[in-house]
Structures are given as C-alpha cells and as structure tokens.
Amino acid sequence: AQTVTQSQPEMSVQEAETVTLSCTYDTSESDYYLFWYKQPPSRQMILVIRQEAYKQQNATENRFSVNFQKAAKSFSLKISDSQLGDAAMYFCAYRSYTGNQFYFGTGTSLTVIP
Amino acid sequence: DTAVSQTPKYLVTQMGNDKSIKCEQNLGHDTMYWYKQDSKKFLKIMFSYNNKELIINETVPNRFSPKSPDKAHLNLHINSLELGDSAVYFCASSRRQQTSTDTQYFGPGTRLTVL
Numbered sequence: 001a002q003t004v005t006q007s008q009p010e011m012s013v014q015e016a017e018t019v020t021l022s023c024t025y026d027t028s029e030s031d032y033y034l035f036w037y038k039q040p041p042s043r044q045m046i047l048v049i050r051q052e053a054y055k056q057q058n059a060t061e062n063r064f065s066v067n068f069q070k071a072a073k074s075f076s077l078k079i080s081d082s083q084l085g086d087a088a089m090y091f092c093a094y095r096s097y098t099g100n101q102f103y104f105g106t107g108t109s110l111t112v113i114p
Numbered sequence: 115d116t117a118v119s120q121t122p123k124y125l126v127t128q129m130g131n132d133k134s135i136k137c138e139q140n141l142g143h144d145t146m147y148w149y150k151q152d153s154k155k156f157l158k159i160m161f162s163y164n165n166k167e168l169i170i171n172e173t174v175p176n177r178f179s180p181k182s183p184d185k186a187h188l189n190l191h192i193n194s195l196e197l198g199d200s201a202v203y204f205c206a207s208s209r210r211q212q213t214s215t216d217t218q219y220f221g222p223g224t225r226l227t228v229l
Contacts, residue, residue: 045220104157
C-alpha cells in the first residue's frame with residue numbers, strides 16, 4: 001500500500017522568507033501523481049500544486065515550487081516570499097495512475113511570523 | 115460561485131441519532147468523494163461515486179451510507195451516530211476517476227460533533 005509521510009508536524013517562517021516542507025512517499029508504481037494541498041483555518045482544502053511523476057521538470061505555481069526526486073521518493077514544497085496568508089496546514093497527497101485511491105500525509109502546520 | 119458546497123457546516127448531535135450531510139458540485143464533474151478527517155488531521159477516503167455508481171467503499175461501518183441522486187450530488191447519511199464519528203467530513207469532486215491527473219476539488223468541510 002502506498003504511504004505518504006510528512007515528518008515535520010510544525011514549521012515556522014519569517015514573512016518574506018523561504019520555507020521548505022518535506023514529503024516522502026512509498027510506492028511500487030512507476031506512474032502516479034503528487035499534490036500539495038493547503039488547509040487554512042476555514043478548513044477548506046485548496047490545491048496548491050500538482051506534479052506528474054513522468055515529468056522530470058519540477059512544477060511551479062507562482063511563489064510555490066516543488067523539488068521532485070523520483071528515485072528518492074521525495075516531494076518537497078518550497079514557498080518563496082512567504083506571506084501571512086500562507087499560514088495553514090499543508091498536506092502532501094499521492095494518487096496512483098490507475099487506482100482509485102488518494103493518500104494524504106498527516107500534514108505540516110505552517111506559521112508565518114510577521 | 116461555489117464549486118463544491120456542503121451543508122451543514124457544523125453539526126452537533128446526540129449519540130444514537132441519524133444525520134445527513136449534503137454535498138453539491140456545480141463543476142460538471144463525474145466523480146464525487148467523501149473523506150473523513152480525524153482530530154489528528156489524518157484524512158482518509160470513505161467513498162467515491164462515479165456517475166452515480168459506487169466505486170470505492172472503504173472499510174467504514176455500514177452505518178455510513180452514501181446516496182447520489184444525480185452526479186452533481188453525493189449525500190452522506192449516518193445512522194446510530196457514535197462518539198468516534200466526531201470528525202470533519204469533506205466532500206470532493208473530480209472530472210474523471212480514471213484519469214488521475216484530474217484534480218480533486220474539496221468542499222469547505224462539515225464538522226460533526228457527537229455528544
């Protein structure tokens with residue numbers, strides 16, 4: 001079974017600085033998809049960024065980028081120029097190419113310090 | 115416009131009661147899901163419906179029954195509520211279940227508290 005591990009329960013960053021959130025996963029599949037979701041206090045799950053495993057190029061979305069290391073099964077999220085609105089719980093998620101499952105990590109709580 | 119909506123946002127009820135949570139999506143998606151997020155923030159899929167047919171039925175108690183009157187709605191009915199059912203329940207939808215690039219869009223969640 002696939003598992004997703006986020007080893008940092010809490011992280012903090014100064015406003016305007018850069019922070020990296022870690023995520024590792026375990027799978028025997030070669031094709032799959034990885035996601036980062038943000039959950040602010042409003043509880044809504046918001047998609048931040050998505051990466052297809054067959055793509056070598058790291059996905060970027062404005063201030064958000066990933067470092068995808070397929071061999072190491074690592075998928076970290078980098079947030080540049082952190083803003084107060086970035087404070088939230090961040091979940092890493094895995095979805096297999098053919099399966100129906102969507103596996104989430106346990107989340108990292110990010111605090112942005114003014 | 116709200117893409118995925120859930121009602122109610124908060125639900126407080128006594129043990130043993132039966133309750134329902136409604137979900138609607140206006141994205142034209144074919145697949146809808148229910149997730150449970152426990153107090154430790156762990157998010158786990160419960161059900162998935164693709165074009166009104168049940169695709170996943172994870173090992174959840176049969177007190178939980180999803181009902182999909184049409185592909186835009188997936189309601190969750192819970193019988194004989196127990197203390198352990200207290201959690202946040204998220205509805206989500208995606209365009210197609212077989213194509214894994216399709217992102218899931220989540221609703222705002224329903225916080226269920228069983229007393």
